[in-house]
Amino acid sequence: MEYGLLVMGAPYTSPAPHSALRFAHTLLARGHQIGGVFFYHEGVHNASALMAPPQDELNLHKAWVELHNAHQVPLDVCIAAALRRGIMSEAEAKRHGKASFNLEAPFELTGLGQLLTLQQRCDRLITFA
Amino acid sequence: MEYGLLVMGAPYTSPAPHSALRFAHTLLARGHQIGGVFFYHEGVHNASALMAPPQDELNLHKAWVELHNAHQVPLDVCIAAALRRGIMSEAEAKRHGKASFNLEAPFELTGLGQLLTLQQRCDRLITFA
Amino acid sequence: MLHILTKAPDSDAAQQMLQAVGENDAIILTEAGVQAALHSEWGGFQLHSARIFLLAEDVTAWGLDDAVASQALTAVDIDGFIALTEQHVQTVTWY
Amino acid sequence: MLHILTKAPDSDAAQQMLQAVGENDAIILTEAGVQAALHSEWGGFQLHSARIFLLAEDVTAWGLDDAVASQALTAVDIDGFIALTEQHVQTVTWY
Amino acid sequence: MTEPNGLLVIIRHAPYASNLLREGLDTALVAAAFGQPVDLLFLGQGIMALLHEQGNGAPGQKASRPTMDMLEMYDIERLWTSQEALQALELEPSQLLGSVEVLEAKRLPDFLKSYSQILNF
């Protein structure tokens, strides 16, 4: 089946991203497809390239990038939720006159419509929050 | 009296930063001093120079900077809480091999000892969470 | 001691606070805490009604001015909140 | 319908979920939800015990293996969690 | 509520306390703009968004009321809550926005099943 995942919790604050990652890897091992992961609410912090947890803790940003690299899972981030929380791409940084940015590929800023499309297209949408 | 403020909530998720800012301005208007604001837990996101809320919403990062500029209030950010959440200064970015950063003066990364010093030095410590 | 409650009156935070409030303590309800105005039987009012304050700005934002007036509760503005922190050396926030 | 509970059994989320669970629904308790294992009288067990599952990895992390065993509750690993989502077209998370 | 493509957005968090109410309403508005039929169900603290006395926002925070008022413009006309959820907050239907419909809690399971898609905020 094709699954969509909605992640609403921030790394190192909510266990939701950890649960979502475990779920994602096991889904793929069972032969399912993942149509996309959508990051909303505090979940947008998963996309921050600047996170630097202690070395004995999982780097969640890196773990999502590895999931993408191994399985081409799209990682979509709600742009409105991201911008107000300080998560932005190089293009948005330019538009807002900021000197730096913290979101880059494979994470992509996108609109909420992407979440609704994901829900409609996939056989299952599972929320981690 | 001298007050210390501890801010534990993130902008646009918790009302705590708004409450703390209102409290801070009214404190100063009443003739009190603010020995420092310490940002811990999710409160570290207040320090993000990359936040770009819609124009009809208060930019909390800017509001803290203005508080500092007008009244020289120290804005201290717990370094351990900040790094794991993707908040880092130029110096830390270099140390961690990151190409960009999102925390700059007047926000300062500091250790938890600063919170304990603030509590001991000030007449009052008020937590916003 | 001054207790600040920022969560709803049926929250874990509120229940823990009520066990920690002593005889000469005061309570200020802010943010989601102002919803206590809807619950006249809330434990806080039973035990400590004389020393409970609600932050007026938050009461108005939450649409609870009528509830506060009809129950004759005491609202204070942010100056009043600060005055309470001046009167009590120790302040604990329950969130 | 499959209901995922990620908060403690006395939380708002748990109470709302219990009102929404229908006759052919299943529940999986994950993250803080696994604490229901400590509360044999929890509303969920009264109403729906045959269709309640606990996520084994979270049970172990929370130190609740003994509680799950002594109450003869059903723990499933993450493969079992996914199997539940395969069986139910609709999944709702209460958090 | 029996349309095949119907989306139910459940709102369970209060205005100001977090951004979940706002983000849930935004989701409903975008779905409606895409032409999807959308209803809203308010439970628990989410009901606080329905008080007609809601003010202009906490100082510095944006009020949710203007967003609530946009719902009708986007043809989101059915707002639901449950009798028991109202009672828990000691609110009367008369204190809510006029358009809110009240369900008995025991009808909730069938109510949820009548939607093909649900998002829970």
Add this chain to the structure above:
Amino acid sequence: MTEPNGLLVIIRHAPYASNLLREGLDTALVAAAFGQPVDLLFLGQGIMALLHEQGNGAPGQKASRPTMDMLEMYDIERLWTSQEALQALELEPSQLLGSVEVLEAKRLPDFLKSYSQILNF
């Protein structure tokens, strides 16, 4: 608990559920490293950190147990909880780490007042 400079750190949030437990314990450890007398009070969900059966951490998340075990090394020897808080979780003192002392809830107000400083996590 009657020392003039004593700090009480109150822990009210569970392991894994948020980072507040960890950040509260870190604060206690730093205070102790600075030579400040520190006690810990566990209430509500915070008590879950005291279960001696606590495992190795949820997959991918760091366990809190090693940090708990560091407390003694830093001379943080008094861990408190309340009778009523334990009962609410249906836990017996025998399920907790051996060093935990149990207060009656009615003693809590005076207990808090015996510390010159309090931080609430």
